[in-house]
Amino acid sequence: MARSKPMLVAMADLRMAMQVRYVKLGIVGMGALGPLMAIIMISVFVIFPTTEEETSLILGIMIPMAGTLLAVFSVIPATLIAANSLVGEREQDTLEPLLCTPLTDRELLWGKTLSSLIPSLTILLAGTAVVMIVTNVIFVLYGRPMMLVPDLAGLFLILTAGPAIILTAVSINILISGKVKRVYEAYQTSGAIILVLMIPMFAPIIGMESGIPNTSMVWTVNIVTTLIAATLMIVTWSLAVKRFNRDRMISLR
């Protein structure tokens, strides 16, 4: 069966992106780094425990942070691919023939979005699965009870704020594609969106009460982060679709 036009664009974009060394390294590196950091962060206190009380406390902070960490590292590949697929195409002169095809603006934007969304979501979900499995294997090996890593609040963040921030990063790239000339400018601008995920990163530490992690505080922060991410996603995506302008993209050459 023939692929849809947005999927064709997405696959071609991904293929082109993987030819660029820093994008390839970014996808592979960030894809591996997020889960690796989360695993090390948690397992180091299991493998080299101090007192049971201290280990439980540290795990109480680290496990909620794992979700945020995984989400952060899945957004970076999205910004790399999105910057490369719009501004990068213009930079390497392949955008003009693409814009000459009968693709509608919507099809083109969906294609460009899918090319970032598919690998980033894959990294996020696969990374989460790896962290879940590896940490629990370590827990069992070192005689600790099995736990959900990331915890429920972290999984909620991963499944809601994660995709929303990824989509926001792509939308920002679409929005600025008619304004910036170089890929690195696009990457730096859209990369700033990662800052949103810094809020839940520090919530477990800030929310500690008498040395005990505050679960309801973590949940609240994650829900607020998701709401911020969803709002940003809706606003930036609507603006991106509305303001996408072939004329401006070509005129900026």
Next chain:
Amino acid sequence: MDEVVLTGLTKNFGELVAVSEVNLEVPEGTIFGLLGPNGAGKSTTIRLLCTLLRPSDGTATVAGYDIIQNPVDVRQITGVLPEEGNHTLYPSMTGYENLQYFARLYGVPEEEIDGRIEELLTFMELWDRRDDKAGQLSTGNRQRLALCRALLHKPKVLLLDEPTSALDPVAAKRVRELILNFAKKYKQTFFINSHNLAEVQRICDSIAIIDEGKIVLTGKTTELREKLHGLQEYEIRVTGGVSKAESVLKTVDYVEIQRAEIDTIVVRIRDPMQNNSKLMRKLLDAGINIVEFSEEEATLEDLYLQTIKGGAK
């Protein structure tokens, strides 16, 4: 029926007027050449016609579709070779993959794609290079591949921006032959941008000259040829100084002396087909020893000077 119609087409980039109130009609099945120097507005005109740019004023129709109202339809029935087309291929895809990708984007039926690509690549003598990465092909081969891409979906109208620029003479000749063959085979309408007068003369049925965004001359190529005949210069090299030859030439009413140097006189000859041999005989009869009698090809610059700038001055 006119396949491409430009009506008061205007494009401004801020203060700069790139295309100014252009009116043109290109009949179906013809090869039309838009001539002009760099920065005259040729590429902007093509980008407007293929809906990449939106007009500031006026409009155009391509095969009956308005570029503002029906941009997707316009893109479906046009094939575009952008400026420096050889740079616009995906370098890490093979030639075949580049064409396959665009065939799908243009909605060529899946069962026809392979046959269509084979036909075009064979026609362009690139079939043996189909599995080479586009980035590894020579400039000429990439340009031909980009032309294949423009022809893939059998468009009614082809918009080609400087199709032979950056090509060596042999490759340029090949591309011109391909355009002529395709125009003949599929009765497509070609809208070609060029700054190469000789090229346009060779392949186009009609032309327009654009300068500073405005159309300054339109007509059939045959009419252009007639205008050029009057502009062609002939170089007559003689021995023993030019003064005697100059005095003879001054008595000939169909000759206009342009300049005289040490041993060479440059002249324009009215109706050269008729008068060249007569003039040579006259010079020989006057005892002048002619070493060389050669024609200098009129250039686009000459035509500008005569029809554009010259007219104004």
